[in-house]
Amino acid sequence: MSELRIVTKRCGQINPLSIDDFLAHEGYLALEKALAMTGPAVIDEVKTAYLRGRGGAGFPTATKMMSLAVESDPVKYVVCNGDEGEPGNFKDRYLMENDPHMILEGMAIVAHATGAKNGFLYIRGEYDLALKTMKWAVEQARKRGYLGRQILGTSFEFDVEVRSGAGSYVCGEEFALIESIEGKPGRTRVKPPFPTQKGIFGKPTSISNVETFANVPVILAMTGKEYAKIGTKSSTGTKLLCLSGNVRNRGVFEVPFGRSIRSVIDDLGGGAAGDRKIRMVQLGGACGPIIPPFMLDMTIDYERFEEFESKTGAGAIIVIDDRFDLFQILLRIVRFFAHESCGKCVPCREGNAQLELMIAKFIDRRATMADLVSLESLARVMHQTSLCGLGQTCPTSIIAALRYFREDFLDRIEYPGL
Amino acid sequence: MIKFRINDIDVECPPDTTILNAAKAYHVDIPTLCYYPDLDIKSDCRVCSIEIVGQKGLSTACSTIARQGMQVLTNSPRVLNARRTIVELILADHDANCTACAKNLKCELQNLARKLGIDSNRFPSVLKHRSPDDANPALVRNPDRCIKCGRCIDVCRNIQGIGVLEGMGRGRDVVIGPAFGRPLSDAFCTFCGQCASVCPVGAILEKDDTEPVWRALHDPRKHVVVQTAPAVRVTLGEESGDKPGVIVTGKLVAALRLLGFEKVFDTDFTADLTIIEEGNELLERIRTKGVLPMMTSCCPGWIDFAEQQYPEILPYVSTCKSPQQMFGALVKTYYAQKEKIDPADIFVVSVMPCTAKKYEAKRPEMSVDGIHPDVDVVLTTRELGKMMKQMGIDFDELADSDFDRPFGETTGAAAIFGATGGVMEAALRTVSVLLGEDKDIDLDFNAVRGLEGIKEAVVELGGIPVRVAVAHSLANARILAEQVKNGTSAYDFIEVMCCPGGCIGGGGQPYGTIAKTRVDRLEATYRVDRSMAVRKSHENPAIKEIYGEYLEKPLGERAHRLLHTHYHKRSETGIRP
Numbered sequence: 001m002s003e004l005r006i007v008t009k010r011c012g013q014i015n016p017l018s019i020d021d022f023l024a025h026e027g028y029l030a031l032e033k034a035l036a037m038t039g040p041a042v043i044d045e046v047k048t049a050y051l052r053g054r055g056g057a058g059f060p061t062a063t064k065m066m067s068l069a070v071e072s073d074p075v076k077y078v079v080c081n082g083d084e085g086e087p088g089n090f091k092d093r094y095l096m097e098n099d100p101h102m103i104l105e106g107m108a109i110v111a112h113a114t115g116a117k118n119g120f121l122y123i124r125g126e127y128d129l130a131l132k133t134m135k136w137a138v139e140q141a142r143k144r145g146y147l148g149r150q151i152l153g154t155s156f157e158f159d160v161e162v163r164s165g166a167g168s169y170v171c172g173e174e175f176a177l178i179e180s181i182e183g184k185p186g187r188t189r190v191k192p193p194f195p196t197q198k199g200i201f202g203k204p205t206s207i208s209n210v211e212t213f214a215n216v217p218v219i220l221a222m223t224g225k226e227y228a229k230i231g232t233k234s235s236t237g238t239k240l241l242c243l244s245g246n247v248r249n250r251g252v253f254e255v256p257f258g259r260s261i262r263s264v265i266d267d268l269g270g271g272a273a274g275d276r277k278i279r280m281v282q283l284g285g286a287c288g289p290i291i292p293p294f295m296l297d298m299t300i301d302y303e304r305f306e307e308f309e310s311k312t313g314a315g316a317i318i319v320i321d322d323r324f325d326l327f328q329i330l331l332r333i334v335r336f337f338a339h340e341s342c343g344k345c346v347p348c349r350e351g352n353a354q355l356e357l358m359i360a361k362f363i364d365r366r367a368t369m370a371d372l373v374s375l376e377s378l379a380r381v382m383h384q385t386s387l388c389g390l391g392q393t394c395p396t397s398i399i400a401a402l403r404y405f406r407e408d409f410l411d412r413i414e415y416p417g418l
Numbered sequence: 419m420i421k422f423r424i425n426d427i428d429v430e431c432p433p434d435t436t437i438l439n440a441a442k443a444y445h446v447d448i449p450t451l452c453y454y455p456d457l458d459i460k461s462d463c464r465v466c467s468i469e470i471v472g473q474k475g476l477s478t479a480c481s482t483i484a485r486q487g488m489q490v491l492t493n494s495p496r497v498l499n500a501r502r503t504i505v506e507l508i509l510a511d512h513d514a515n516c517t518a519c520a521k522n523l524k525c526e527l528q529n530l531a532r533k534l535g536i537d538s539n540r541f542p543s544v545l546k547h548r549s550p551d552d553a554n555p556a557l558v559r560n561p562d563r564c565i566k567c568g569r570c571i572d573v574c575r576n577i578q579g580i581g582v583l584e585g586m587g588r589g590r591d592v593v594i595g596p597a598f599g600r601p602l603s604d605a606f607c608t609f610c611g612q613c614a615s616v617c618p619v620g621a622i623l624e625k626d627d628t629e630p631v632w633r634a635l636h637d638p639r640k641h642v643v644v645q646t647a648p649a650v651r652v653t654l655g656e657e658s659g660d661k662p663g664v665i666v667t668g669k670l671v672a673a674l675r676l677l678g679f680e681k682v683f684d685t686d687f688t689a690d691l692t693i694i695e696e697g698n699e700l701l702e703r704i705r706t707k708g709v710l711p712m713m714t715s716c717c718p719g720w721i722d723f724a725e726q727q728y729p730e731i732l733p734y735v736s737t738c739k740s741p742q743q744m745f746g747a748l749v750k751t752y753y754a755q756k757e758k759i760d761p762a763d764i765f766v767v768s769v770m771p772c773t774a775k776k777y778e779a780k781r782p783e784m785s786v787d788g789i790h791p792d793v794d795v796v797l798t799t800r801e802l803g804k805m806m807k808q809m810g811i812d813f814d815e816l817a818d819s820d821f822d823r824p825f826g827e828t829t830g831a832a833a834i835f836g837a838t839g840g841v842m843e844a845a846l847r848t849v850s851v852l853l854g855e856d857k858d859i860d861l862d863f864n865a866v867r868g869l870e871g872i873k874e875a876v877v878e879l880g881g882i883p884v885r886v887a888v889a890h891s892l893a894n895a896r897i898l899a900e901q902v903k904n905g906t907s908a909y910d911f912i913e914v915m916c917c918p919g920g921c922i923g924g925g926g927q928p929y930g931t932i933a934k935t936r937v938d939r940l941e942a943t944y945r946v947d948r949s950m951a952v953r954k955s956h957e958n959p960a961i962k963e964i965y966g967e968y969l970e971k972p973l974g975e976r977a978h979r980l981l982h983t984h985y986h987k988r989s990e991t992g993i994r995p
Contacts, residue, residue: 069422192483341590342592350510354510385500
C-alpha cells in the first residue's frame with residue numbers, strides 16, 4: 001500500500017522559493033478557475049467534495065465558508081491557522097515549507113468565495129523556516145499579482161498578512177489565535193459569538209487549518225465530485241499523517257481516508273524501529289487517545305476518531321514501544337498541558353495540576369482506589385466543562401488509558417491490608 | 419417567545435435570553451461564581467455548568483442562549499459532580515484560611531462551598547504563596563486568595579476605562595495585577611476600589627484602618643471626632659442586613675457615639691461649604707473669562723486620574739479641596755481654636771463610601787501644619803460596619819441621634835453629593851441665586867439626575883445660559899476630559915464622579931452593588947434631600963456663621979489657605995514621586 005499524493009504532489013518536486021516553479025506545476029490555475037465562478041458556486045464545489053477541517057475538529061469547510069459569506073460586514077477575515085503546536089504534528093510545517101503558494105492559493109479561493117478582502121496567516125513562533133518561506137511567497141505573490149488588487153485581471157482583491165505567535169500552544173485555538181493577532185495574550189473567549197460573527201477586531205472571521213486550505217485548490221482542479229470519490233463516504237479526500245516515535249520511517253505521509261493505522265505504521269512506516277514490540281500508539285497528538293496494539297486495525301476517518309470523545313484528526317501517529325512506561329508518558333502529557341493552559345477557566349487551569357499529582361501517585365505506587373475514581377472523574381469533568389478545545393481534550397489520553405490500560409492502573413494501586 | 423424545559427418545568431423567555439436568566443425568572447437557582455450582573459459574561463469559572471440533554475459536554479448557563487425546545491438539567495448527577503469538582507479545584511488553589519480573612523461570611527466562594535455541601539476536598543492544596551501588595555494607603559491585593567474570576571479586570575478596564583489589572587502568565591502561574599508585577603501604587607490605579615467592590619473573595623480589600631481608630635478612641639489624650647460622608651447614611655443599613663435604600667442617618671450618629679467618638683459631625687456641612695467656594699470660583703471664572711469649563715474636585719479617584727492621565731486639564735479643575743479635606747482643615751484650625759484644644763491632640767476620623775479617600779487623606783498637601791494629616795484615618799462604610807459588629811451594636815434597635823455642632827447643620831444640597839449629578843445640582847441651586855435669579859426656581863434639576871453615563875443640560879441662570887455636563891465612572895470621565903484637553907468641550911461646568919452612580923456606588927460601600935442597588939440608594943439620597951428644611955447650601959445658617967466668625971468671605975485669604983489646594987502632574991510611567 002502506498003501513498004496518494006494529491007495535496008503534497010508538489011512537495012519535494014518544486015523549489016518552494018520559486019513562484020515560477022509553482023506556476024510551471026499548475027500553480028494558481030485553480031484560483032483562475034475559481035475566479036471564473038461565482039462565490040456560491042465555489043462553496044458548492046467544496047460542499048460536493050465534502051471537505052472537512054483538517055485541524056482536528058473536522059467541521060465541514062463549506063458550512064464555515066457559508067457562514068462567513070452571509071455576513072454583510074464589508075470587512076471580513078480569512079485566517080489560515082499555521083500554529084501547529086500539537087506535539088507529534090508537523091504536516092502544516094511540511095506544507096508551508098515545501099509548497100507555500102498552494103496555501104495562499106487556497107486562501108485566495110476561500111476569500112473569493114466568501115467576499116473577504118483580508119487574510120491572516122498565523123504561523124507558530126518556533127517555525128522559523130516556514131515563517132520565512134511563507135513571507136517570501138506572499139511577497140512574490142504580491143509582485144506577480146496573485147495577491148493585492150485586481151488579481152488575475154479581475155476585480156477580486158485579497159491580501160495576506162503573515163503573523164507569528166510567541167510559542168504558546170493555546171494560540172492554535174481559534175479565539176486565542178484571534179486574541180493573539182489583536183496583540184493580546186493568547187487566551188480564549190467565551191462563545192457565542194462565534195468567530196464568523198465576531199472575530200478579529202470584532203469582524204467576521206473564518207479560521208481554517210493549513211492543510212484544509214491546501215485541499216481547496218485540489219478540489220477546484222479535480223472538481224468536488226471527483227474529490228468526493230477519494231477516501232470514505234463521510235471522510236473524503238486524503239489525510240496528511242505525521243508518523244513519529246519508535247517507527248522505522250518517520251515523516252509526513254499522505255493517504256486517503258479509510259486506511260488502517262496498522263497499514264500506515266507497517267507499510268509506510270516500515271514497522272516498529274528495531275523490530276521491537278509496539279506497546280501503544282497515541283493518535284492526533286498530546287491531546288489524543290492512547291490505544292493498545294490490538295486496536296491498530298481501526299481505520300482513519302472522522303467517525304471512528306470521534307468515538308474517542310476527542311476531536312482527534314490532526315494527523316499524528318506516535319508509536320511507542322515496550323521500553324516506555326505508560327505513566328511516565330501520561331505525566332509528560334499532563335505537565336505539557338499544565339504548562340500550556342492559558343489559565344482562564346478553572347477545569348483546565350486547576351485540573352491539570354491535580355492530574356499531575358494523581359499520575360505521580362500512580363508512578364510512586366501511592367495511589368488508592370479512591371485516587372483511581374477521582375482521576376477518572378476529574379478527567380471527565382475537565383473534558384465536559386472546559387471552556388476551549390485545549391481544556392476539553394487535554395485529559396483524552398488519560399480517559400483512553402483508563403479504558404484500554406486499566407490493568408496498569410489497578411496494578412499500581414495499594415490495597416490496604418495486602 | 420422561546421419555549422423550553424428546565425428540569426421538569428416548562429419555561430418561556432424572550433429570544434437571546436441566557437439559560438441563567440431564564441432560570442432565575444422561574445426561581446430555579448443555578449450557582450454562579452465569576453458571573454456578576456453588571457459585568458461582561460466571562461464564563462471562566464464553569465460553576466454554572468448545566469446539562470443540555472443530547473449534548474456530550476456540559477454548557478455554562480451564564481453564556482448559553484436558550485433555544486426553542488431544548489431540555490436543560492441543572493441538577494443531573496453529571497452536573498452535580500462537575501459543579502462540586504470545579505469548586506473543589508478552586509478551593510485547592512485558594513488560601514482558604516477563612517477566619518483570617520476580612521471576607522469571612524461575606525465571601526461568595528465560601529457561600530458557594532457551603533451551599534454545595536462541600537465540607538471536605540478530594541484535592542490537596544496546590545497553592546503557591548505570593549506576597550500581597552499593600553504598598554499604598556487604600557487597597558491590599560492578596561494573590562493567595564485570588565481565584566482569577568476576572569471581575570476586577572473587567573470593572574477596571576471596561577467600566578473605569580483604566581485597565582490597570584490584567585492577567586499575566588499562564589496556567590496556574592496566572593497572576594492578576596498591574597503589568598510587570600508592579601504594585602498598584604506604581605500603576606495608573608486611582609484607588610477607586612471598584613475592584614474590591616466586585617471581588618467575590620478577599621483578594622482585593624480596602625486597607626483595614628480600624629485598628630488605629632480603636633487605639634485613638636482608647637487614648638485618653640486624644641480628642642477623637644468623626645465625620646460621615648453624605649452617601650454613608652443611605653447604605654450603612656445594608657451592613658446590618660437592611661435592603662438597599664434605607665435611610666439610617668440617626669442610627670449612624672447613634673452608633674458612632676456608642677463607639678466612643680467625642681463629636682459626631684457631618685461631612686455634609688463641608689459639602690455645603692464646597693458649594694459656596696466652588697460656586698464662587700465658577701462665577702469668578704465666568705465673570706473674568708477665566709479657564710472654562712470648570713471641573714469639580716470632590717472625588718479623589720477622579721483627581722488622581724486627571725493628575726496621572728490628563729495633566730493638561732488640571733487648570734480646569736476647581737481648586738477646592740474635597741469636603742472631607744475641608745472638614746479636616748477646619749477641625750484642626752477653627753474648631754481647635756474654638757474648643758481650645760491643641761490640634762495635635764485632635765484625631766479626625768472619616769467614614770467614607772470610598773477607598774480613594776484613604777489615599778487623599780495621605781496627600782502631603784492635606785495638612786495645615788505640614789506635619790499632621792488633617793484627616794487622620796479614613797474608614798469605609800464596610801469598616802464602620804465591622805467596628806459596629808466588634809462592639810456588639812444592635813444597629814436596628816438604636817434610637818436616632820443628631821449630629822453635633824458646629825458641623826452638624828446641613829442642607830438637602832449637601833445630601834445629594836452622594837449621587838451622580840448631585841454636586842452639580844447643589845451648585846446650580848446656589849449659583850442661580852448668586853447670579854441674581856430671584857424667582858423661586860425649581861430645585862430639582864432632573865436633567866442631571868439618573869444613571870446615564872454622561873448627562874448634559876443648559877441651565878438658564880440669571881439670564882446666562884450655563885452649559886453643564888455630568889459624568890460618572892472614569893470611562894465616561896475620560897470622554898469629557900479628552901474634549902477639554904482638545905479644546906472641544908462645549909461646557910462651562912463639569913461634574914465628575916469616579917464610581918458608577920457616584921459615591922452611593924463607591925468602592926467602599928457594602929458589597930453587592932449592582933444597577934438596582936444604585937437606583938435604590940439614589941432614591942434614598944433624594945428622599946434625604948426632600949426631607950431637609952433647607953435645601954440650598956448658601957441658606958445654611960451654620961455656613962453663614964462660619965464665614966462671619968472665621969472664614970471671612972468665599973475665596974478669601976483664609977478660605978484659600980484652608981479650603982483650596984493644587985494639583986500635580988504625575989510621571990508618565992504612573993510611578994508616584
